[in-house]
Amino acid sequence: TAGITQAPTSQILAAGRSMTLRCTQDMRHNAMYWYRQDLGLGLRLIHYSNTAGTTGKGEVPDGYSVSRANTDDFPLTLASAVPSQTSVYFCASSEAAARSEQFFGPGTRLTVL
Amino acid sequence: GQNIDQPTEMTATEGAIVQINCTYQTSGFNGLFWYQQHAGEAPTFLSYNVLDGLEEKGRFSSFLSRSKGYSYLLLKELQMKDSASYLCAVQDSNYQLIWGAGTKLIIKP
Numbered sequence: 001t002a003g004i005t006q007a008p009t010s011q012i013l014a015a016g017r018s019m020t021l022r023c024t025q026d027m028r029h030n031a032m033y034w035y036r037q038d039l040g041l042g043l044r045l046i047h048y049s050n051t052a053g054t055t056g057k058g059e060v061p062d063g064y065s066v067s068r069a070n071t072d073d074f075p076l077t078l079a080s081a082v083p084s085q086t087s088v089y090f091c092a093s094s095e096a097a098a099r100s101e102q103f104f105g106p107g108t109r110l111t112v113l
Numbered sequence: 114g115q116n117i118d119q120p121t122e123m124t125a126t127e128g129a130i131v132q133i134n135c136t137y138q139t140s141g142f143n144g145l146f147w148y149q150q151h152a153g154e155a156p157t158f159l160s161y162n163v164l165d166g167l168e169e170k171g172r173f174s175s176f177l178s179r180s181k182g183y184s185y186l187l188l189k190e191l192q193m194k195d196s197a198s199y200l201c202a203v204q205d206s207n208y209q210l211i212w213g214a215g216t217k218l219i220i221k222p
Binding site: 040041042043044045048058059090097098099101102103104105106107 | 117143144146154155156157158161163200202204208209210211212213214215
């Protein structure tokens, strides 16, 4: 079982360019999440989706957008990248939004120059 | 505001016991999670507490006191592979996880 996959593994991006980080899960989980992890800080929620067709803003949503057209896929788009978006991005999923453990993908390391 | 506090780094000896503390202040409480994260890898789930008391799972135990806003993760019979960061996270009233910055645990032979 693959669980959650993310692509790409890493990327160097020029400032001002757009990019979509891909996330796919095969566990039929209802809820999905995008986090960023920066040194010295806890994971910070960017956007989430409690079920297919719905999305919500997390703690740090500015500069990012998401869509949830189906249960399995939850892409994250940076419309115009800035250096402060350099980070490690983790996608996660859980069976339900409430009181369920989250399963994480392997992460995407993004550098914006 | 919402806040999760845990020590930045701890050192322990192989075979010993270590306790990692976590204190929290959040808008609502729907459970506390502990995750393990090895360097360069994704977090993996260790434990979940929603009621007061101790939950034991093999060499790992987790304790919760909701009235004190306090939890700890207890690791027994430490092994070198336990060297990792341990993340405390609280699910708030909106069912979003609020994460601590993590405790880096260094195990020495």
